[in-house]
Amino acid sequence: MADMTLTATPALEGYDRTIGTMRLAERTSLSLVSMAIPLDGEGRAATAVRKHLHAELPPATGSTLSSDGSCRIIQTAADQYMAIFEHHNDAFTDLLTNALDGAVYVTDQSDVWVGLSLTGPDAVDALERLCPIDLHDSNFPVGASARTVMEHMGTIILRTGQHDYLLLSARSSAGSFLHAVETSVRYTQP
Amino acid sequence: MIINHPLLGPRDAAEFVIKGDASLIDRPDWQIENAAEAFHEYLFLRDNPAGEHRELWYHEQGDRSWLVVTRNTLTHEVTRVEMARDVARKARA
Numbered sequence: 001m002a003d004m005t006l007t008a009t010p011a012l013e014g015y016d017r018t019i020g021t022m023r024l025a026e027r028t029s030l031s032l033v034s035m036a037i038p039l040d041g042e043g044r045a046a047t048a049v050r051k052h053l054h055a056e057l058p059p060a061t062g063s064t065l066s067s068d069g070s071c072r073i074i075q076t077a078a079d080q081y082m083a084i085f086e087h088h089n090d091a092f093t094d095l096l097t098n099a100l101d102g103a104v105y106v107t108d109q110s111d112v113w114v115g116l117s118l119t120g121p122d123a124v125d126a127l128e129r130l131c132p133i134d135l136h137d138s139n140f141p142v143g144a145s146a147r148t149v150m151e152h153m154g155t156i157i158l159r160t161g162q163h164d165y166l167l168l169s170a171r172s173s174a175g176s177f178l179h180a181v182e183t184s185v186r187y188t189q190p
Numbered sequence: 191m192i193i194n195h196p197l198l199g200p201r202d203a204a205e206f207v208i209k210g211d212a213s214l215i216d217r218p219d220w221q222i223e224n225a226a227e228a229f230h231e232y233l234f235l236r237d238n239p240a241g242e243h244r245e246l247w248y249h250e251q252g253d254r255s256w257l258v259v260t261r262n263t264l265t266h267e268v269t270r271v272e273m274a275r276d277v278a279r280k281a282r283a
Contacts, residue, residue, distance in 0.1 A: 060197045060198055060253070061198055061199065075253075076253065077254045077255070078197075078253060078255060132202035132204055133201075139199070146198070146252075147251070147252055147253060148205055148251055149204060149251035154251055
């Protein structure tokens with residue numbers, strides 16, 4: 001029998017483009033895990049996140065970074081969080097298999113989202129056409145996150161730097177999402 | 191219209207779905223004697239006030255919380271936003 005190997009294909013085939021002063025690129029190596037807190041299990045979950053992921057549970061509109069910088073946690077709903085790993089690493093596998101010693105319910109979300117990073121001085125100009133969130137520094141500082149809607153598609157927006165945003169949307173509509181963001185970026189460039 | 195979410199701050203109404211009159215929280219007991227009558231009223235009879243109105247809104251494109259929004263139907267002014275679970279718990283207490 002022939003040897004078969006499965007190769008993961010990124011949703012947008014690794015799209016990476018520089019448009020004027022802006023760079024729009026697919027994040028192909030993100031590993032995502034959603035964590036739901038059992039009823040009355042907030043305290044135990046917070047302790048377990050501290051012990052295993054070396055991070056705090058974030059407030060509703062913020063995010064926290066693990067001490068080694070490999071995992072960022074955002075809140076996606078009341079009693080629900082998402083752990084975003086830069087790469088498929090041991091901490092990710094460990095979280096999925098052990099679920100922080102049973103302190104949370106976990107679901108592997110890596111294959112159902114598409115991640116786009118938007119970088120450049122005109123990022124806010126490009127996003128203001130799409131994003132209903134107030135992205136002003138005072139309301140959406142570096143590290144802030146929100147689940148919202150862009151061009152009718154559900155989106156999680158995370159501010160990762162002064163001019164650096166991570167956008168997550170459904171993989172099934174990745175092409176439409178890229179089209180919306182890319183079109184908006186092009187409008188901002190002469 | 192902007193809805194001032196108690197946990198997340200001001201959010202665009204496009205993120206929300208309206209789910210009807212806030213009285214829908216008070217579902218009748220199906221075992222009471224006049225349950226059919228109570229459910230008829232619960233399901234079909236609605237006030238249609240010109241002025242202040244309490245409504246259920248669902249934050250579908252956000253944190254998926256249910257809110258009770260007090261809104262003026264004449265001016266669209268939103269005067270109060272509460273978490274529906276807090277309203278329900280207070281009513282039960």
